Amino acid sequence: MSEKIQFVERQQLKEKPDPKDLGFGEHFTDYMLSFQYDADKGWHDLKIVPYGSIEISPAAQALHYGQAVFEGLKAYKHDGEVDLFRPSQNFKRINNSLERLEMPKVDEELLLEGLKQLVDVERDWVPEGDGQSLYIRPFVFATEGVLGVRPAKSYQMLIILSPSGNYYGGESLTPTKIYVEDEYVRAVRGGVGFAKVAGNYAASLKSQTNAAEEGYDQVLWLDGVERKYIEEVGSMNIFFVENGKIVTPELNGSILPGITRKTVIELAQKLGYEVETRHVSIDELFEAYDKGELTEVFGTGTAAVISPVGKLKYEDREIVINNNETGEITQKLYDNYVGIQSGKLDDPEGWRVVVPRYE
Numbered sequence: 144m145s146e147k148i149q150f151v152e153r154q155q156l157k158e159k160p161d162p163k164d165l166g167f168g169e170h171f172t173d174y175m176l177s178f179q180y181d182a183d184k185g186w187h188d189l190k191i192v193p194y195g196s197i198e199i200s201p202a203a204q205a206l207h208y209g210q211a212v213f214e215g216l217k218a219y220k221h222d223g224e225v226d227l228f229r230p231s232q233n234f235k236r237i238n239n240s241l242e243r244l245e246m247p248k249v250d251e252e253l254l255l256e257g258l259k260q261l262v263d264v265e266r267d268w269v270p271e272g273d274g275q276s277l278y279i280r281p282f283v284f285a286t287e288g289v290l291g292v293r294p295a296k297s298y299q300m301l302i303i304l305s306p307s308g309n310y311y312g313g314e315s316l317t318p319t320k321i322y323v324e325d326e327y328v329r330a331v332r333g334g335v336g337f338a339k340v341a342g343n344y345a346a347s348l349k350s351q352t353n354a355a356e357e358g359y360d361q362v363l364w365l366d367g368v369e370r371k372y373i374e375e376v377g378s379m380n381i382f383f384v385e386n387g388k389i390v391t392p393e394l395n396g397s398i399l400p401g402i403t404r405k406t407v408i409e410l411a412q413k414l415g416y417e418v419e420t421r422h423v424s425i426d427e428l429f430e431a432y433d434k435g436e437l438t439e440v441f442g443t444g445t446a447a448v449i450s451p452v453g454k455l456k457y458e459d460r461e462i463v464i465n466n467n468e469t470g471e472i473t474q475k476l477y478d479n480y481v482g483i484q485s486g487k488l489d490d491p492e493g494w495r496v497v498v499p500r501y502e
């Protein structure tokens with residue numbers, strides 16, 4: 144087993160929130176993992192420290208030029224153990240994001256070890272209720288205080304933890320209403336759409352507000368050039384069931400390569416479904432709907448896991464999918480996915496990674 148990393152203990156532990164009222168990303172645990180980068184030292188000072196405010200230079204480059212990336216994953220508790228779900232995928236992806244923003248890459252194995260030690264310290268914070276989990280948010284931002292536009296020479300990485308509730312607030316899946324954005328775009332090929340970059344979300348908020356004003360939950364983005372091909376939803380990748388086949392847009396550089404997307408594709412294939420990854424135009428989708436061939440639509444992402452789509456609005460037309468009910472394939476994928484995550488089903492692929500008990 145690896146060496147224990149430095150641990151700075153806090154004076155007093157916080158009071159834990161009511162497990163019946165967790166929400167998403169509202170409560171934070173007692174500790175966080177901190178890692179520092181300076182050009183002359185490289186990454187250094189990996190340690191577990193009390194969760195709390197940090198001091199930052201008003202000239203920190205992240206605040207001005209947006210050198211900031213993040214990740215999101217979850218830990219689950221079952222049978223007295225705590226598991227992470229495919230955590231190596233997240234550290235691999237954060238390095239792709241860091242590389243794109245000309246930020247220094249991190250040691251994936253060292254950080255996974257650091258995360259395990261952090262979650263071990265915080266295992267009492269991992270909620271156990273149905274659909275509940277400990278949401279894990281690693282992020283890196285430029286801290287150097289100079290206003291010249293160039294890659295910063297110092298960075299901070301933090302991993303913070305938030306006990307979170309069932310995204311749906313209940314047992315069953317509730318279909319969402321989606322607005323197809325035909326004016327603004329999220330990303331273009333050659334840009335930063337494939338990277339989990341903070342600014343991608345800043346660019347999406349105006350559309351999100353517009354959609355919410357019209358009564359829709361989320362935005363579906365079209366490609367940035369022709370505004371014709373389907374890319375993804377706010378923080379989810381998108382899937383369609385057409386003629387019994389599962390179809391999802393292929394990764395093209397402007398779509399975020401979701402780990403839930405990848406896992407759902409692997410799971411669907413194992414369950415015997417045919418999965419196609421290819422260009423899907425919005426016109427094709429509406430034509431398939433008119434022919435009765437579009438039977439299900441769902442989104443995938445760490446926060447919501449698998450989320451059925453009940454309504455889709457594009458220009459002047461709204462279509463209702465599967466009577467605004469969760470489809471059979473969506474439900475089956477959800478049950479299998481959540482079953483593996485929560486330890487109720489076998490995990491032949493080794494997606495669950497047990498957090499060891501360090502003494």
Ligand SMILES: *Cc1c(COP(=O)(O)O)cnc(C)c1O
Pocket residue numbers: 215339375376377378379380399400401402403404443444445446
């Ligand atoms: C994080 C994210 C997703 C989902 O990725 P997962 O790895 O499945 O959580 C999808 N789209 C965007 C834009 C994202 O930022």
